[in-house]
Amino acid sequence: MRHGHWLVLLRGLGETIEHPALEELLQEEDWRLEAYADSLLRGDFHEVHSGEALFIWSALSLYFSQLAAHLPAVGIVQGEERQFCPVCASAPVASSILTGAQAGLRYLHCGLCESRWHMVRLKCSNCEATGGLDYWSLEDAKAPVKAESCGECRSYLKVFYPEHERGLEVVADDLATLGLDAEVERQGFGRSGVSPFLFPG
Ligand SMILES: [Zn+2]
């Protein structure tokens, strides 16, 4: 479902940014770049050098954001596999619990194209199991950022509560709460989804 246009965007980055890793990357043939993109989107970082991974991710992100911008702002997600972004099929990078008229609804955030979509709170956003979710925070129960872990698949995803703190920003507050990641990982959970800021190396 990914159009080769993302490669045009990647090559476009090469015209505006001078970076040895990017230059090296652009020497590769298209089929290999497609394979790199596939493995990154699967969450497999081993095949791509981390310096190059950021550029591939940027081009993909640009591509999927442009795609998302051409869709109606509000749509209804249908079908199974709600845990994946309805626009680009990536795993969510975080979730947030809405306030106001839609108070209590959980929206998942795509880390790639920046779309948001609704998924019931009862289900694990990784394996869709119900009932095995626990919440972790380094502060009290009113913490604005918590980790939601699933006892079934042993993964976790961060949940943002704008109700507890206004002005939360997913990327910045994700980075600001890496201590929470460390704690939840110590408890034996692995982070689901892919964040370009957490590429190894
Ligand atoms: Zn997406």
Ligand SMILES: [Zn+2]
């Ligand atoms: Zn799960």
